[in-house]
Amino acid sequence: MVVDQEAAMSSNCAVVAVGDFYTGKTVFITGGTGFMGKVLLEKLLRACPGVSRIYLLIRPKKGQQAQERLQQLLCSPLFDSVRKERPSDLSKVRAIEGDITQPELAIAPSDIALLTRSVNVVFHSAATVKFDEKLKLSVTINMLGTQRLIELCKKMDHLECLVHVSTAYCNCDRSEVKEVVYPPSMSPDKVTSLVEILDEDLVDSLTTKLIGNRPNTYTFTKALAESWLKENRGDLPLVIVRPSIVISSINGPLQGWVDNWNGPTGIIAAAGKGLFRTMLCDPDKTADLVPVDMVINLMIVTAWRMGTTKCRDLQVYNCCTGQRKPIKWKDFIGMCFKYMRKHPFSQISWYPDGTVTASRTLNWFNKCFLHWLPAYILDSLVWLTGGKPIMLRIQDKLTKAATCLEYFTLNEWRFDDENVRTLATTLNQTDRKEFCFDVAKIDWESYIENYVLGIRRFIFKEEASSLPKARRHVARLYWSYRLMQVISVMCLWHFLTLRYAPLRQLWVNALRLLVYLARMLPFL
Template identity: 55%
Template sequence: MRPKKGQDVATRLTQLLNSPLFDAVRAEQPQSVNKVIPIFGDVTEPELGISPSDQKVLIDNVSVVFHSAATVKFDEALKLSVTINMLGTKQLVALCHRMMSLEALVHVSTAYCNCDREQVNEIIYPPPYDPEKIIQCMDWMDEELVNVITPHLIGKRPNTYTFTKALAEHMLLKESGNLPVAIVRPSIVLSAYREPLRGWVDGWNGPTGVIAAAGKGIFRTMLCNGSMVADLVPVDLVINLLVCVAWHTATTRPDGIKVYNCTTGMQRPITWKDFVGNCFNYFHKHPLRDTIWYPDGTCSTNWLLNMVGETIMHIIPAYTMDGVSKMCGQKAYMVRTHEKLKKAAECLEYFSTHQWQFTNTNVVALQDRLCIEDRREFSFDVKEIQWQSYIENYVLGIRHFIFKDPPDTLCAARKNLQWLYLLHRCVQVLGVVLAWRLVMLRSSTARSVWLSLLGVLLRFARMVPTHI
């Protein structure tokens, strides 16, 4: 753990353990939180930034390691991404080799590290480059040169994140030697399904930032193929799988590195259309307190239509609202917010317009090895997911944990949404009328077609008998 925003590691740990995430633990076993000992470190530093004395503590006492430290920014600069995702992994493995009682090292990768393949099996694929040479290149190249060659290096992969995570897996294969190592590859991780709290979510990563903005009514269109599978997985199912993988690795010591694809697309698929549609439905049922516009939107596979939609539904309203805010002496923020949302949506577009088949034979086999009690306690069976209730809790989680909206604000939020709905429909009707009027004024052909249609309707009306 490293200091952040002026807080040292002890303060950050205390803040974390006092969060709602650990309410149940503090209630049932209040002394258990005292067992957590923070270690100062930074994966961007030599030897992970861990002091010699702390290294000795780890070497003498640690038996299970979960390696989840990574930069998850899809558009991270390649140099920093290599430092964190690859060099950080290499240094951690070196530390693990010194641990006297190591039973399992579980590396958290991503299902999309091999997104240049349509079918991704539970194996480590050959890397596009030697990971060691990539690290060496980052050492002597300056940032500007690295940025220039980045598109060529990552090839068919959409970003530096998937590229470096793929190389990190192969580096793990080379560096681990006889260590008991396993790799878990989650797909798109969302809120908790059951534990510690239904719908628990605390970050804006992945689709959550875009979905939250859609709930506010300020994000309404993005490139997305609604018919394709959205491979979403609840965070608590991922954690349960990690625990079980560590147990299995420690007790069986399998030959080589076992890979586990933690995904839902093969066993419990949901399309992007259904996911987004259900999110909107539940934002209508459980609206946010300060909703700016009526939550609604579309998924488009046509970049031109999406660009037109962005202009009409994002850019023009953002500049209009900022203009009004400035005239009223208030802070303008909508244009800046839109730019951030556009960047986030662009990072997601590749994953919402493509589809993969992730095999999960090892995950299913591990589940079969568990006794009934352990299956219940450490459930990671994605076939149990009920998407309707899960998405409703996801929306409620965004409302409660992201926006901090108390339950007693729901009634007022619903009344506000009713007015926004009426305003939304009025604006739509006005837009259609203005568009029709503009076409009539500018196009003689359109006027002729309209007059001809009116003539046909009038002649048809005269033919209808007025009495029986």
């Protein structure tokens, strides 16, 4: 039904460009200080110059008021392009002090009045993305926070679209996920009531039973939020956008931009430092990864589409790469290692290398010998010299992060994206380029190289000028690594030959052959 409406109305909205739609509009964003929220804010400022005002819901944090956090956010290199070309546009952004976990979002009455009389478009991206978050907090943020926002949106006099950011994995209990809202195993209101009434320790003990066959509280509460929205949105013009695993930007203003350790990024960064070398993962499964700026472009266009067609039907968009531009985990990881050796990080501990396996037994042995044993040895040496051991603590954190990802690296899904494809056909050529969300255009080699460079630049804060020194260091580590491999194989072989006579004779013959070849070299 959604697809038919899209096709029928395409001629009506073709005259209004995406950027023009936002001219004179006021936008309200939750989660604006997060990874996706920053990219959304920058894109609106840069590509929709006519936007009138952008309000960000910001929670005071660590002694910083909302306005201070906003100024710190706008100092990010992500906004360098806007700062250089149209610096006055940064003044369009205003902080609204509030908290998604509090009743009425903890927004002052005067600010509520301001929002209700002026906002045209709402982007709701505030959420806890921690997979292992306690259920009580996850429900408070992802469920109750969404409900409180809906209460506010229903008061807005001029609302044209509400874009709710969900996740493709909220329906990970299904192998095929279409662009519809599926009924959850439990009523959202029932779960909310249980969490509000029961003690947190009791909720923790019931979590496994409540989430059922979903892997974590994040996917569970996101599914509940979608179901609740479908039943309680009233006549709100609602769009749900479901990205898969969101990583660095593919295009402007900064290729490879990433500012957090979430998802695969933390694991890749640790592997590049030589600290992480094995992970439980099916190398032949599809890694459904999507660039953050493509997700943001889709969000901006869905709001344009809803606002120009005046359609009130709930619309869902799966923003994924698995159908149109699939990549296997083995290829993704292989490319990451390739470019981490070409553009190595500074001060790495060991040569970047590693393996993935779907065998839990093999992965356990790998962790013992490649993670924990070196960590114990290094920490012992540091302790004996009077230093502070940290390697075991680092490995513990990395193990927990990898465990959170295992469900997604051992399985794969078919995410239908027909609505996304149809939406792309309604754009003119200029908007297709400016607000590109066509994942078929991704060149994985180039993208992953920029991803690695982005981790180097934006996560580790390393300048390009440090690359020559880092390359010399990784070259030295390479030969040390190969030498250690040869010595390890020889020691193992020698151990075996001491116990088995046939192997011992084979070992002696091999040594004789090597000596013979060495003597013959001058005559060859």
